[in-house]
């Protein structure tokens with residue numbers, strides 16, 4: 001599979017005009033190739049002093065407005081994004097020798113959109129979002145399970161769980177998107193879209209050395 005994609009490569013003429021459309025094509029191909037959780041992406045953030053941090057989150061939607069993920073706003077990433085909205089996403093699709101790297105800035109998604117998504121989550125995940133003060137130090141696993149048990153008593157299955165005010169979505173608006181296709185002899189293809197108001201499509205495509 002890797003060999004098949006590597007042999008085919010990625011050429012300028014076959015790129016979609018819009019990077020989101022190109023991402024949609026590659027995402028569908030990653031799914032079709034049977035990649036486990038193709039929506040798992042590495043989110044990199046940096047604090048106000050420029051110190052970086054990274055972790056995996058799940059992509060829950062993408063369209064012309066950007067890439068959406070959900071998290072705890074009080075977490076490390078939540079705090080860093082509040083202080084510095086610049087972030088990067090990396091999709092590591094190793095079995096097909098591809099990666100996509102997106103850079104841009106984030107904003108919180110609206111509360112209605114967050115609530116709509118929260119309601120689609122399983123009851124246990126809804127309680128888990130309340131139970132966990134994500135990224136804080138906790139004395140023991142027992143304390144966490146105790147919190148969960150109290151919440152499960154308060155909101156039994158079937159009872160509506162309110163959306164935690166400290167939990168919700170971020171949308172990353174891309175400023176650049178790089179599509180990387182592994183090729184032979186390290187001569188990989190790297191095509192990067194850069195937002196360009198002067199271009200009729202709104203984007204300029206550049207080839208980068210591998």
Ligand SMILES: Cc1cc2nc3c(=O)[nH]c(=O)nc-3n(C[C@H](O)[C@H](O)[C@H](O)COP(=O)(O)O)c2cc1C
Pocket residue numbers: 037040053054055056057058059069070071072075076077078134135
């Ligand atoms: C496959 C995978 C998917 C994950 N998805 C999410 C997610 O969608 N949202 C989230 O907040 N954390 C998710 N996590 C946990 C994060 O990687 C991380 O541990 C957590 O968000 C705390 O990160 P922080 O302390 O840097 O804020 C996921 C972890 C893995 C391994």
